[in-house]
Amino acid sequence: ALYTSPEAAFSHVSRTTYDYVIVGAGAAGGVLANRLTENSSIKVLLLEAGSSDYNNTNIEIPWLAPVLTGSTFDWNYTTTPQVGMNDRSIGYARGKVLGGSTSINYMIYTRGAKDDYDRWASVTGDSGWNWNNMFTYLKKLENFTNSPNVQNASLKFSSNLHSTSGPVGAGLPQVSLPIDQIALNAQQELSSEFPFNQDVNSGDMIGFSWTPFAIQNGARSNSARDYIQPALSRSNLDVIVGAQVTKVVKTSSQGGVPVVRGVQYTSGPNKYVYSVQASKEVILSAGAIGSPQILLLSGIGPKAQCTSHGISSLVDLPDVGQNMQDHPLLTTNYKVSSDDTLDNLGSDPELAAQQLALWQNSRVGDFTLGACNQWAWGRLPSNDSIFKAVSDPSSGSTAPHYQLIFSDLYIAFGGGSLPTGNFLTLISNLYTPVSRGNLTLKSTNPFDYPIINPGLLSDEGGFDIHTMREALKAGRRFLQAPAWDSWIVSEYGDSANAKTDEQIEDFIRANALVVNHVSGTVGMGKKGTTAQGSGALNPDLTVKGTIGLRVVDASAFPFVPAAHTMIPTYALAERAADLIKAAHSH
Ligand SMILES: Cc1cc2nc3c(=O)[nH]c(=O)nc-3n(C[C@H](O)[C@H](O)[C@H](O)COP(=O)(O)OP(=O)(O)OC[C@H]3O[C@@H](n4cnc5c(N)ncnc54)[C@H](O)[C@@H]3O)c2cc1C
Numbered sequence: 001a002l003y004t005s006p007e008a009a010f011s012h013v014s015r016t017t018y019d020y021v022i023v024g025a026g027a028a029g030g031v032l033a034n035r036l037t038e039n040s041s042i043k044v045l046l047l048e049a050g051s052s053d054y055n056n057t058n059i060e061i062p063w064l065a066p067v068l069t070g071s072t073f074d075w076n077y078t079t080t081p082q083v084g085m086n087d088r089s090i091g092y093a094r095g096k097v098l099g100g101s102t103s104i105n106y107m108i109y110t111r112g113a114k115d116d117y118d119r120w121a122s123v124t125g126d127s128g129w130n131w132n133n134m135f136t137y138l139k140k141l142e143n144f145t146n147s148p149n150v151q152n153a154s155l156k157f158s159s160n161l162h163s164t165s166g167p168v169g170a171g172l173p174q175v176s177l178p179i180d181q182i183a184l185n186a187q188q189e190l191s192s193e194f195p196f197n198q199d200v201n202s203g204d205m206i207g208f209s210w211t212p213f214a215i216q217n218g219a220r221s222n223s224a225r226d227y228i229q230p231a232l233s234r235s236n237l238d239v240i241v242g243a244q245v246t247k248v249v250k251t252s253s254q255g256g257v258p259v260v261r262g263v264q265y266t267s268g269p270n271k272y273v274y275s276v277q278a279s280k281e282v283i284l285s286a287g288a289i290g291s292p293q294i295l296l297l298s299g300i301g302p303k304a305q306c307t308s309h310g311i312s313s314l315v316d317l318p319d320v321g322q323n324m325q326d327h328p329l330l331t332t333n334y335k336v337s338s339d340d341t342l343d344n345l346g347s348d349p350e351l352a353a354q355q356l357a358l359w360q361n362s363r364v365g366d367f368t369l370g371a372c373n374q375w376a377w378g379r380l381p382s383n384d385s386i387f388k389a390v391s392d393p394s395s396g397s398t399a400p401h402y403q404l405i406f407s408d409l410y411i412a413f414g415g416g417s418l419p420t421g422n423f424l425t426l427i428s429n430l431y432t433p434v435s436r437g438n439l440t441l442k443s444t445n446p447f448d449y450p451i452i453n454p455g456l457l458s459d460e461g462g463f464d465i466h467t468m469r470e471a472l473k474a475g476r477r478f479l480q481a482p483a484w485d486s487w488i489v490s491e492y493g494d495s496a497n498a499k500t501d502e503q504i505e506d507f508i509r510a511n512a513l514v515v516n517h518v519s520g521t522v523g524m525g526k527k528g529t530t531a532q533g534s535g536a537l538n539p540d541l542t543v544k545g546t547i548g549l550r551v552v553d554a555s556a557f558p559f560v561p562a563a564h565t566m567i568p569t570y571a572l573a574e575r576a577a578d579l580i581k582a583a584h585s586h
Pocket residue numbers: 023024025026027028029047048049050069093094095096097098099100101102104105106107108109110243244245246285286287288290291294515516517518552553554555564565566567569
């Protein structure tokens with residue numbers, strides 16, 4: 001059943017024994033709530049701080065994704081001043097609603113590179129994280145729907161790599177744009193630098209390809225719609241929304257090791273704090289900000305940090321809150337000569353109303369689109385000068401150092417007023433950051449946001465700024481292909497004046513934002529040792545030094561994949577569900 005508050009759930013919860021309590025109903029929490037309740041004798045409680053409003057129109061309509069950032073569905077975090085970005089603090093979005101960040105994200109559907117999964121396997125010593133094994137989960141979770149509106153689909157993805165029987169809707173852009181063919185022509189003209197890749201989700205991401213989305217039948221696919229809602233009719237699943245977990249609690253100990261099967265939660269500051277216990281496990285899936293914050297509030301983390309706040313240390317776990325990673329992002333804009341771009345949806349209310357009606361009536365039209373139809377993923381050349389000073393942080397040749405997105409309109413994630421006219425936007429992003437940041441407690445008040453420092457563009461060797469710069473230059477080369485002559489007039493705005501490497505780097509430090517793929521803050525490592533840098537989680541995602549407690553979400557990634565992180569999180573949680581079932585099968 002779904003309860004709208006801890007108060008509404010109280011009499012039921014107090015009479016129920018749960019096998020598992022899952023904290024957070026985002027990408028990972030949704031998977032677990034569904035998979036663990038497949039066995040009707042297992043009782044699960046899912047606690048979510050946000051609301052149940054995942055059917056909100058703004059969430060469902062893909063084209064409206066940008067309005068969700070900064071809305072009531074966003075935690076609205078802010079980073080500390082970023083030294084690598086001229087001391088700017090930037091907004092840091094995270095979903096706060098059933099579905100978590102899958103309900104507010106941009107729905108881009110990437111599995112990640114083969115080498116990224118193989119690296120997880122080698123750093124944890126668990127071959128179960130390798131590509132071959134994870135590929136079974138990447139297929140298990142997927143429902144690739146090839147819409148009849150998609151032309152030449154076989155040139156845009158390889159059907160043999162995909163599944164049509166999983167819960168997560170996936171598909172290709174349904175509307176062809178004039179720039180699609182131009183970009184294909186440009187790819188042909190520059191095919192040695194930008195080879196055509198038929199399917200970015202084959203495990204080898206490199207090259208120019210079509211963009212898959214977690215969009216099905218024209219609407220957003222998220223973990224609420226695909227995993228939680230189908231399980232809500234099961235009598236063994238209870239979901240409470242508006243329930244913020246404030247800490248996990250030691251319930252006993254076994255051989256001197258704390259058993260952590262207690263959870264405290266509340267509907268708001270100064271409201272009654274409820275307690276619940278799991279008979280088997282507590283699973284934190286509160287995301288890469290929420291999960292480490294809860295652990296630190298519970299005394300599980302760096303001892304000095306916990307005690308400095310007057311929290312008694314339960315487990316001294318130096319890596320909790322460390323190893324934070326994200327992908328820096330840069331937008332640059334181009335004036336185009338055509339008057340047929342998606343800018344018109346913003347400037348022409350009549351057109352927008354028409355497209356909205358199309359979407360409402362039959363789930364077709366421009367409102368089914370995401371940020372781009374095509375993109376390219378690239379690597380620095382192996383003789384790039386940076387490799388004399390810095391060893392390659394990528395996991396291998398299938399993993400891109402950077403991403404180039406080609407969008408058919410003016411985009412500026414930082415806000416500000418939109419210029420009138422028609423544009424193309426190049427979004428050039430770094431995918432193999434060397435920089436690491438961290439999360440620390442601001443206070444013991446669970447409603448105080450933690451101190452979030454992703455450390456963007458801060459690495460000493462300068463790999464990250466170098467690669468951001470080279471990504472922008474690669475994007476410019478692509479857009480200078482002859483095919484674009486009839487479309488692009490010129491680069492527009494301040495970036496047009498950034499010509500030398502130094503000017504480009506200055507522009508990046510002054511303007512870069514982030515793709516919102518925060519990861520790694522409770523990373524997994526080799527089994528056992530809790531020494532700094534060896535990971536906070538065992539390879540099976542149990543929290544080191546505890547019994548009965550796991551973390552299953554993007555916090556667990558030891559390295560952020562060189563990809564958008566929703567599908568890797570789903571896949572991690574799918575495998576985690578099997579690990580949890582196996583651990584309690586006797
Ligand atoms: C604006 C934006 C755009 C993005 N675009 C893309 C994209 O296009 N493609 C892609 O692949 N990825 C994208 N991502 C990233 C992707 O959505 C995340 O990597 C993924 O959802 C992480 O899953 P998770 O389970 O770790 O956390 P989340 O999905 O964030 O879920 C965590 C859940 O826990 C809840 N929670 C947190 N703290 C508590 C607490 N104390 N008590 C109870 N509940 C709590 C939260 O409310 C949330 O529901 C984007 C993210 C954002 C924010």
